[in-house]
Amino acid sequence: MCMKYAIVESGGKQYKAVEGDTIEVDLLKVEPGQSVKLDRVLLLVDGEQVSVGAPVVKGAAVNATVVEHFKGPKLINFHYRPKKRIRVKTGHRQTYTRLLVNSIEAE
DSSP: OEEEEEEEEEEEEEEETTTTOOEEEEOOOOOOOEEEEOOOEEEEEEETTTOOOSSOTTTEEEEEEEEEEEEOOOOOEEEEEEEEEEEOOOOOOOEEEEEEEEEEEEE
16 A cells, blocks of 8 residues: 655654644634645655655645644643642643645655
8 A cells, every 4th residue: 555644843842744634733823724834744654765865855835725724632730749748730732733735845
């Protein structure tokens, strides 16, 4: 089974982009419904052909459409020091962007 996918970098993190699938990246300042071009492709696999970038694959890009912006799960950070009356509770919810991968272009 031949599969076409790419490893892309967005926001300092790496994601596996497969045509027709969705990926969840850190928040991008793009409205839902608009298209995004991710040109930092680190690895491109097309069946048996593998292209490894140094550091990026030249001429390769991933075209995606913004589906939605959403918040991730709440993370609780609790600091406790016994016998010192120190209790600090903070929470955090990261915002993400869901992208639908339309196509993977190669040179």
